Amino acid sequence: DTAVSQTPKYLVTQMGNDKSIKCEQNLGHDTMYWYKQDSKKFLKIMFSYNNKELIINETVPNRFSPKSPDKAHLNLHINSLELGDSAVYFCASSQLQGSTEAFFGQGTRLTVV
Amino acid sequence: SQELEQSPQSLIVQEGKNLTINCTSSKTLYGLYWYKQKYGEGLIFLMMLQKGGEEKSHEKITAKLDEKKQQSSLHITASQPSHAGIYLCGAHRRDDKIIFGKGTRLHILP
Numbered sequence: 001d002t003a004v005s006q007t008p009k010y011l012v013t014q015m016g017n018d019k020s021i022k023c024e025q026n027l028g029h030d031t032m033y034w035y036k037q038d039s040k041k042f043l044k045i046m047f048s049y050n051n052k053e054l055i056i057n058e059t060v061p062n063r064f065s066p067k068s069p070d071k072a073h074l075n076l077h078i079n080s081l082e083l084g085d086s087a088v089y090f091c092a093s094s095q096l097q098g099s100t101e102a103f104f105g106q107g108t109r110l111t112v113v
Numbered sequence: 114s115q116e117l118e119q120s121p122q123s124l125i126v127q128e129g130k131n132l133t134i135n136c137t138s139s140k141t142l143y144g145l146y147w148y149k150q151k152y153g154e155g156l157i158f159l160m161m162l163q164k165g166g167e168e169k170s171h172e173k174i175t176a177k178l179d180e181k182k183q184q185s186s187l188h189i190t191a192s193q194p195s196h197a198g199i200y201l202c203g204a205h206r207r208d209d210k211i212i213f214g215k216g217t218r219l220h221i222l223p
Contacts, residue, residue: 104148
């Protein structure tokens with residue numbers, strides 16, 4: 001059983017397109033996160049949701065919009081993709097915000113051409 | 114803003130040797146995690162440390178958090194090729210945000 005699953009695993013798309021990355025966790029966790037890992041392997045938090053409510057919204061372009069239809073899902077929608085958006089995006093979840101370990105998905109490698 | 118400094122950035126060791134990776138913060142940490150990432154794969158949770166002076170072990174990997182909760186070390190004993198990858202330390206800040214170090218790239222030579 002996959003605890004945190006992301007789809008797709010790989011995504012290659014052209015500049016200007018709109019794409020979504022889906023994330024689901026079956027751990028019953030309250031908090032979910034999106035991280036971006038750049039080419040230098042540095043992980044940076046983008047968003048955090050707690051019980052479908054946006055908690056953390058770091059400085060990311062408005063083209064990035066998270067959507068949480070329910071506690072188990074946090075999808076990332078990206079409009080007007082740019083070359084600089086190419087990265088690996090990781091979804092994660094934790095039981096209580098800030099108190100326990102976060103479980104990560106496998107990552108989605110996004111390549112914008 | 115609080116940041117996590119990892120050292121070294123890159124490490125090459127002979128198989129069978131011991132090694133240590135450090136993670137340092139200028140401020141008190143509220144939960145320190147160690148993750149491992151195999152090249153091209155997702156993150157694997159290794160250990161979480163919360164109390165000052167805490168030490169945990171998993172197989173040949175031991176992690177410690179100092180008494181002041183500002184520094185953690187990850188020690189691998191008798192390294193094996195399977196230990197190769199990128200090791201990331203992460204921590205909760207006071208505002209509950211999770212931050213990460215830049216990672217230590219570990220290579221094991223046969």
